[in-house]
Amino acid sequence: MAGEAQADCLFCKIIAGEVPATVVRETDTTYAFRDINPQAPTHVLVIPKVHYADAATLAAAEPQITADLLREAGEVAAEEKLESYRLVFNTGSGAGQTVFHAHAHILGGRGMQWPPG
Ligand code: 5GP
Ligand code: ZN
Secondary structure: EEOOOOOOOHHHHHHHOOOOOOOOEEEEEEEEOOOOOOOEEEEEEEEEEEEEOOOHHHHHHHHHHHHHHHHHHHHHHHHHHOEEEEEEOOOOOOOOOOOOOOOOOEOOOOOOOOOOO
């Protein structure tokens, strides 16, 4: 069913505690943990506890949880004392998405270029 945990999903396994992660925040609907391969001094992923393949699919099905996710991204940035940060939703393999469970990347602690690569 829509939103249910997927047995073959890495991020569902992290939520279930089956794969270890360095958790920075948790709410009823979201989970935030450090990226295993950080691309900036601060690199945290915020994910919904429900499984949807990407941010747009999540937003279509669960607008409140999508709002929770964005608010949590702001809370993480505040806790990490990031004055500036980049919030990224890679969507589709051509854009670099490798894990098909919606997630926001919070990147900060260094200068950022635009346009991104
Ligand atoms: P994507 O490429 O889909 O936008 O982002 C997936 C992110 O998950 C990557 O930045 C990658 O480093 C991170 N990642 C992959 N496997 C693991 C893992 O086992 N633990 C953690 N904490 N992050 C992971
Ligand atoms: Zn999942």
